[in-house]
Amino acid sequence: MSVGSYQKQSSSSGLITLQANAQQASNFAKFAALMPKAIKAAERRAINKTIRWLRTHIARSVSQQERIAVTAVRQRLRAFPVASNGQGKLWFGLNPIEASRAGRPRQSRSGVSVAGRSYQGAFFRTVYGSKPDIWIRTASKHFNPDDYPTSEVSARGGASSGWVGENSSRFPLAKAKISLEEVRPHFESWTRKAHQRLLVVMEQELNFELLKYLRRLGNG
Incomplete structure (x- = not known):
């Protein structure tokens, strides 16, 4: 019969015996039965x-x-x-993220700066939707397609024939965005x-x- 843990001493030594009693052994068996559910949780x-x-x-x-x-x-x-x-x-x-969301855009005479980036010739204004973004005229000498990813520029009329990718309508503007390809x-x-x-x-x-x-x- 299981009596659990106990100790026994003699004149020259002491002995500790660890053993689960009957009730504890029963409880462990119940937990083992619950293990699949507990593990899943x-x-x-x-x-x-x-x-x-x-x-x-x-x-x-x-x-x-x-x-x-x-x-x-x-x-x-x-x-x-x-x-x-x-x-x-x-x-x-x-997908590229709008540069205007990278930080607090600041407009100056030369363009827009945000989070350590400078967009020469750009302007911060509401063009589509209800929130302002950083835009540039695609006819601008400062227009660099690398700074405006996913804004497709039509080759038919030169750089001045821009297409705003988000709007699908012809308009000579491109939105500044930041590529996230480097995180891949x-x-x-x-x-x-x-x-x-x-x-x-x-x-x-x-x-x-x-x-x-x-x-x-x-x-x-």
């Missing part, structure tokens, strides 16, 4: 927490690397919680870091499930 929380952690760190990293306000980068990141297939996802929109090489590194973080959080969540069960027994 721990896994779901761990993935969701890691996705949020990854979103925060990617936003900071891209913000620093590309000199873009972190709030603007966060808007390009969308977290999807764990689905029935056990997968959580983090979506990152990599970092995806492998981010994935590796996220997996390492997931292992740490998973261990924490499994410990939480065990402690939760043990507290329930103590209150029972």
Whole structure:
């Protein structure tokens, strides 16, 4: 019959024997039966927490690397919680981002500056929609297609025949944007870091499930 842990002493030594008593052994058996459910719950929380952690760190990293306000980068990141297939996802929109969102645009006689970038010949004004953006006339001698990605310029009438890609109507203006192509090489590194973080959080969540069960027994 199991009597649990006990100690025994003699004149020359002491011996401690650790052993679960019958009630404890029964409780462990019950927890083992609950393990699949507990593990699933721990896994779901761990993935969701890691996705949020990854979103925060990617936003900071891209913000620093590309000199873009972190709030603007966060808007390009969308977290999807764990689905029935056990997968959580983090979506990152990599289309060029409006330069006006990189920081606080400042208009001067020569053009517009924002977040350490200068757009000579450009102006900060509301053209389409309700919010101002940084625009340039495509006929301007300062127009550089690299600073205005995705704003397609028609070759039919020379540089003065511009097409605003977002509007699809002919208008000799292009919107200043910032390419996010330079962040692509970092995806492998981010994935590796996220997996390492997931292992740490998973261990924490499994410990939480065990402690939760043990507290329930103590209150029972």
